[in-house]
Amino acid sequence: MIKQSLSIILVLFTLNSQASERVTFKAEDGVEVVADLHMAHPKTAPMIVLFHQAGWSRGEYLEIAPTLNRLGYNCLAVDLRSGNLVNGVRNETNKNARALMRETQYVDAYQDIAAAVEYSRAMTSNKLILWGSSYSSALVIKYAGDNPGKAQAVLSFSPGEYFRSQGKPGDWIKQSTVNINCPVFIASARNEIANWQAIYDAISASGKMNFTPSETLGNHGSSALWVRQTDHKEYWEAVVAFLKSLEPPRDTEE
Template identity: 40%
Template sequence: MKFTLILSLILVFSCKQPTNKTTVEKENKSIVKEIDKSFLKTTITFPSKDSLPITADIYKNKETPITILLCHQAGYSRGEYKDSAIELTKLGYAVMAIDQRSGKTVNNIDNETAMAARTKGLGDTYLDAKQDIEAAVDYIYNQNGGQKIILVGSSYSSSLALLMGVNNSKIKAVAAFSPGEYFKGIDINKSISMYKKPVFVTSSLSESVAVKTLVNKVDASYLTHFIPEAKGIHGSRALWKTTEGNETYWASFKEFLSSLKN
């Protein structure tokens, strides 16, 4: 009887081992996912200036330091760059797309930073999100060995990116998709008049006159303003494959990025 009980326990234990091992393997694979065997996507969290956890996706195709930070538009999440980030890895860049605390959901990816902010009762205005972008710049700079960062913004975050880029020595260049005067009490046009680093701006065709006015004080030698011939669209959605004329946006953006390597 005793021998039978011991044998039964051994059999039960041995049967459970493979299940546990498989579970662990699945959990590990959920941390780093390989897609199409061409790049790795990793989801991480790190603290904002006020300790709010920021959720971010890192895309890379080799052990290249992160040098591009991608920030989404209003009502969105890091999912705004779900496809655009992959295209950037094909150009040899490692990039990070963050959830700012002002946003919701896009491309079936929820804004986890915004959800955490609401849970903690923290502010989630456009200007509240500035500290998230600042924290992300600091995080990347500390992780990549002190290499300067290309900061990419969309809609409200593009205006934040322009504001930050003026005096932040960790930012090499700024790409702003549909920037505007989005903040009460802050004059973007005046604030960015002293730019001494490369700036790329673009928008939908209908927004182009307003964008031209917004950046008219920036030294032309530092400015690249792409105006689409097609209707285009607001924000970095201009790079999406579903946007008519996305190829022209990409061509101009790629040319700008290439100029930064010189």
């Protein structure tokens, strides 16, 4: 049933994309963060905050966010200051950070994530879900551990300890898993499992799940969900299963 519903949703994406609104908010150091708000539902719907991979922009979610809208979620796709261009969308937060002569390494984007969370918390009375890709997928795990209670779930696509060259210890992300108190979903290509296995094993919160494709090599980051990927449906099925696990149980009629 999930497979059939998902196939219909993915087809509908190409026929009727939900319009987004460009929004801005300030990071702690004054940099203006730019994002696309995909507000397809009232504030009573869950909100998913989407962060991109290295060298990219909020354009990573041009087709993913509308699909999530059709699954019942509002979304905020954020430009982090460490990034550039993808799918024709230029990273505006990176431009703003450089104009203020701020650093734009991976670790510097953590404050952009914090600002996006605070902005998004005001946009929902339901669950707030963090979603990251590559380096940002590691940062959302860290954020959830450093700030227990602010997120009700995390989806992390291809995380790892990517921050040694930026002065952080080799287990910087793993250290923050101790206080995670929400379900976490990790997915990646098959050859990336070693990058995140120790992080996943250290998460003690209930409801955690992981996924790698069974027949294909898979893909890096959230782009694994793009329709152009031959195994995108398998990734989507895993995502939908995780999101459904977050829903309260329904009363059954006798």
